[in-house]
Amino acid sequence: MVRGNVPRQPAKTGRQEGAPREAALKTAASSIRSRGKASPFHEPAKTSAVPDKKILAGRVLSRKKKTAPAQRYNPLAPERLTEILKRLDQLYPDVTCALQHQSAWELLVATILSAQSTDLNVNRVTPELFRKYPTVEAFAALAPEQLQPDIYSTGFFRNKAKSVVGAAKKIVSDFGGQVPDDMEKILTLPGVARKTANVVLGTWFKKSEGLVVDTHVTRISRRLELTKSTDAPKIEQDLMKAIPRGKWILFSHQIIWHGRKLCVARRPRCAECPLENLCHAADKTWSTVEIHKSATW
Numbered sequence: 001m002v003r004g005n006v007p008r009q010p011a012k013t014g015r016q017e018g019a020p021r022e023a024a025l026k027t028a029a030s031s032i033r034s035r036g037k038a039s040p041f042h043e044p045a046k047t048s049a050v051p052d053k054k055i056l057a058g059r060v061l062s063r064k065k066k067t068a069p070a071q072r073y074n075p076l077a078p079e080r081l082t083e084i085l086k087r088l089d090q091l092y093p094d095v096t097c098a099l100q101h102q103s104a105w106e107l108l109v110a111t112i113l114s115a116q117s118t119d120l121n122v123n124r125v126t127p128e129l130f131r132k133y134p135t136v137e138a139f140a141a142l143a144p145e146q147l148q149p150d151i152y153s154t155g156f157f158r159n160k161a162k163s164v165v166g167a168a169k170k171i172v173s174d175f176g177g178q179v180p181d182d183m184e185k186i187l188t189l190p191g192v193a194r195k196t197a198n199v200v201l202g203t204w205f206k207k208s209e210g211l212v213v214d215t216h217v218t219r220i221s222r223r224l225e226l227t228k229s230t231d232a233p234k235i236e237q238d239l240m241k242a243i244p245r246g247k248w249i250l251f252s253h254q255i256i257w258h259g260r261k262l263c264v265a266r267r268p269r270c271a272e273c274p275l276e277n278l279c280h281a282a283d284k285t286w287s288t289v290e291i292h293k294s295a296t297w
């Protein structure tokens, strides 16, 4: 009988020795299950060319099934970023800052007060605050303790009072009573870091100096794999590289609104989200694409 055509005999142990077929099938099935569906932005990985069959002396010695090359995912692929921006434009075409304000100064105060608070909470406080102290000079004339009761409900009221009064004094003494429209100068104001500076420069002065990185922008940028960092300055740098400068102001507002409406911190509303098939976030509540464990915040 030709070698290779002999039927395999049962082993003496009562079970077939060699490759544990059942175990192999289980492993394959679980691997298929865990593979999931890839988003459209996977790139073919560079693999060495492996012939699917070896022919020697006119005989096929071995035949390997041709498999599709492994896909390598690039979250910053230009097509993916363009698609994210397009869908955000459709979803939030003309959103802006939710803090009520009538001037650069009012926006600056409201932004300082919004730290560790909600815009809604700040908007409850500021109308009365600006009626009581209608100019930057009126704030500059206060001692921080005088301001504390007016802003108490926004939280961290002692530090915030110190920042607002300190900023008012510096604006009056160094900038002629006008909020500076320059990144370097605005950062010299007490209580003003890049987030506040970007809100005021972008929203009031329409200057694209950077992106606003707040809790929503941090969370969603990480879920969408636009950054791997948890550090606000680094996140801003990553976004500045990924997003075209002309989109920085609007993108910041769109992501903040997305964070309030759909991509909320706990139980994001993924089934309603137009970015769903572009998003591989580890804590998605519903998904048609594979999940990336590292896409977490």
Ligand code: SF4
Pocket: 223, 262, 263, 264, 268, 269, 270, 271, 273, 274, 275, 276, 277, 279, 280, 281, 283, 284, 285
């Ligand atoms: S799919 Fe879910 S996690 Fe991803 S951006 Fe949308 S709401 Fe956020």
